Amino acid sequence: MASLMKFFTLSAITLVVLFSGCTQPKNLSYAEQIKERTKYYSSLSEAQQIKAVTEYWWKIQFIKAPSYKVQKAALETSPRAIEEIRNPTKEIQILAVNKIMKDGSFNIALTKRIESFDEEAQIVAVRHNPQIIQFITYPSEKVQLEAVKINPFVIKNIINATPKAKEEAVKRNPRVAKFLR
Secondary structure (H helix, E strand, C coil), X not given: CHHHHHHHHHHHHHHXXXXXXXXXXXXXXXXXXXXXXXHHHHHCCHHHHHHHHXXXXXXXXXXXXXXXXXXXXXHHHCHHHHHCCCCCCHHHHHHHHHHHCCCCCCCHHXXXXXXXXXXXXXXXXHHHCHHHHHHCCCCCHHHHHHHHHHCHHHHHHCCCCCHHHHHHXXXXXXXXXXXXX
C-alpha cells in the first residue's frame, strides 16, 4: 500500500511539473529553433559531429563550417547530404557526384546543385551521364566538349553551345546537325 501511495504522489508531482510550465522550454519560433540547433551542433567536437551526421545525414545543415571529414561522413550516409552542405569544396562536390551517379543516373539533389559546382565536378558528372548538362545553364566549353564526346545528341540540350562543341558533336554523329541552333 505504501508503494502504491508513493507511486500516486510521484505521478501527481510529475503532472504538476509538466503542466505548470516552469520546467518546459519557451515556445520558440522555427527560426529560433534552427538557430539553437545550429549553435548546439556547431559547438560539438568533430567526432561528435561525425556521429551526428552518421546517424542522421540532414543534421549537417545545422553545422556552420563542417570539416571535410564531417562532410564526407554525411555523404557516406546519404549522397543527398550535398543539398545541405553550404559551400562544398571541389573534393566534396566530386565525391557527391561519384556517389550519386555511380549507377549512371542522377537525382534531384544533384540537379539542384550541379550548376554551382566547380568545372571539374561538372566534368565528372557529364562523364557519368551527359544528360546532366541540361541542368547547367552556362556550361563551360570543356564541359560541353566532354558531354558531346560521350553523347553527341546532348548538343540539343545546350542552349549556348560553342562552335567547338557543335563541331565535335557533328563530327561524332552527323545526324545531330539538325538539332543545332
